[in-house]
Amino acid sequence: MSEMTQTASSVLQASASGVMLEARELVKRYRQRTAVNGVSFQVPHGEIFGLLGPNGAGKTTTLEMIEGIRKPDSGTAILAGLDIRHRKNAVQRLIGVQLQATTLFPELTLLETLTFFRSLYPTGRDPRQLLSEVHLEEKAKARPQDLSGGQRQRLALALALVNDPQILFLDEPTASLDPQSRRMLWDIVLALKEQGTTIMLTTHFMDEAQILCDRIAIMDNGEIIALDTAAHLIDRLGAQATIDCKLNSHTVAADLETLPAVTKIRQSAEHFVIFTAEMQPTLEALLQYANQRGITLTELQVSTPTLEDVFLELTGRQLRPE
The missing domain is CATH 3.30.70.270 (Reverse transcriptase/Diguanylate cyclase domain)
Structure with a gap:
């Protein structure tokens, strides 16, 4: 069985089980400090899952292990039925990642940029359609450095979607944006959820997490100290x-x-x-x-x-x- 066939089979099995992402006892240490200490959770298909925590809580390290960027000291993550320890390349073809800042080629237009990144994957989304979905169709011939902050974040989101990912990771997607740009990005994220995209989100805006996320995990000192819907977490008060x-x-x-x-x-x-x-x-x-x-x-x-x-x-x- 080819790797592509195995990957497709794993994705179908994950869809059937309803679980698209599972972190299993993830641990990461840096010298004498434990950055992530036994983190476990599941994200069902089509859910927006929020990961919140103060600086140094272990959020970024957790995401990097799940995305295959950083190797866990122990534990693992299963994405779309694939174990990140053994199928990292296959996993990374199935995920999309939007970072807080993205460095792009200044010589390329937005359409050329999306077309180039689309060519790196065996399958993916139509670049022009993506520009339309993130409301940048009128900027197709512009260059990244000519965009506003909100427009750059929407371009970064389009780039994260170019391979038509099973799971989308959004790391502080609205940081430094004005209220109008934040609301526009929220609408795009909610539309992606309606299309069935599974999304994992980190944010420092409490209203953003409360509006967008189906469930929220709060991390502190490398551990998850609470996990529930926003409404149930608030009820605990x-x-x-x-x-x-x-x-x-x-x-x-x-x-x-x-x-x-x-x-x-x-x-x-x-x-x-x-x-x-x-x-x-x-x-x-x-x-x-x-x-x-x-x-x-x-x-x-x-x-x-x-x-x-x-x-x-x-x-x-x-x-x-x-």
């Missing part, structure tokens, strides 16, 4: 709402913890975030507390808990771009 406000220096967090239905207080100087199981009685008591003590209450905002609240609860740190 046990709060109906958050009350975000600024009080003066005479406010004591312990006093706020005694307000009705309060489940948790997060404080930074005079800024407080109050988590509550029942918003109305907590808010009424907070206003009464401030009035009785002559405390000025400013910057009051009531909202539902978010994925960022979950992240801070689990890691104690804000997520920032690496």
